Amino acid sequence: MVRRKSFSGDYCPSARSLDVIGDWWSLLIVRDAFDGLTRFGEFQKSLGIAKNILSQRLRTLVERGILAPVAPADGGAHQEYHLTDKGRDLFPVMVALRQWGERYLFAPGEVHSALIDRETGQPIRLDIRTQDGKPIGPERALIVPPPEAKD
């Protein structure tokens, strides 16, 4: 988990992302934030995480600009944690993980939570396309290294 000095993935955006949000708890906290949770106690109750760990995770998520500490609207004393734009842009990651999990990690008929469009009630899906809108699969994808480095 700890990033070593340097390796061939330094210029790979996926690797960097994993370095930043590639740990279990952080993504789960983000998931809960998408679900509308904002307070320390809410996260703790939802995740069953130790308080010191939660505290530390929240701090690094704030440091990394994924969550922002905000004062509650009702003027209360407690702290709230809201997703920033950067955090909200993790939405596709969450959807992709969810979609894969739904497909492969549940037995037929086994229940699971669902992600829907709150306006239409329809399930939310995601797909990959080229810029002109054509759907595309992994077989057509190619990772090209940057000019003066190898990926």
Add this chain to the structure above:
Amino acid sequence: MVRRKSFSGDYCPSARSLDVIGDWWSLLIVRDAFDGLTRFGEFQKSLGIAKNILSQRLRTLVERGILAPVAPADGGAHQEYHLTDKGRDLFPVMVALRQWGERYLFAPGEVHSALIDRETGQPIRLDIRTQDGKPIGPERALIVPPPEAKD
């Protein structure tokens, strides 16, 4: 990182996914597999991972049906590891991670590897839509718990 007995995320597909592929090395191996790497030594060289760890990771990826061990086409003695359909379906996860990393984890002008359509050379993007094809943002998304459980 280790999954505890039970918690509120049991019925959340995202949480299950993270439980299966939520560790740093596994996703990086999968990324390399998308990049066309198949052999033990290739992964090791690319990742700089210790051999015993790589061995163990490959084994669990095989156990989980993400990679499959196959004999090389040239009849050679070495083992190869290929993505299964299940593994290939992690493509959106990789693309989502990559896209987020490109956007937030690189300084302006800093080089990084790119993911392109090998047929057209165009960048590959991903987006989220409802089933009738309308693009949609996180603000419209809603996680609904399964009937008899809370997410």
Add this chain to the structure above:
DNA sequence: CGGTATCCCTGAAGATACTG
């Protein structure tokens, strides 16, 4: 080259107690 077998060590996570 493609692993397996050991040993060791660090750091991430839990439990618990305490504070404002």
Add this chain to the structure above:
DNA sequence: CAGTATCTTCAGGGATACCG
């Protein structure tokens, strides 16, 4: 309720040596 401070434990991972 929202944390901080300690202490301890334990498993993930590195290094190294060895094997077919």
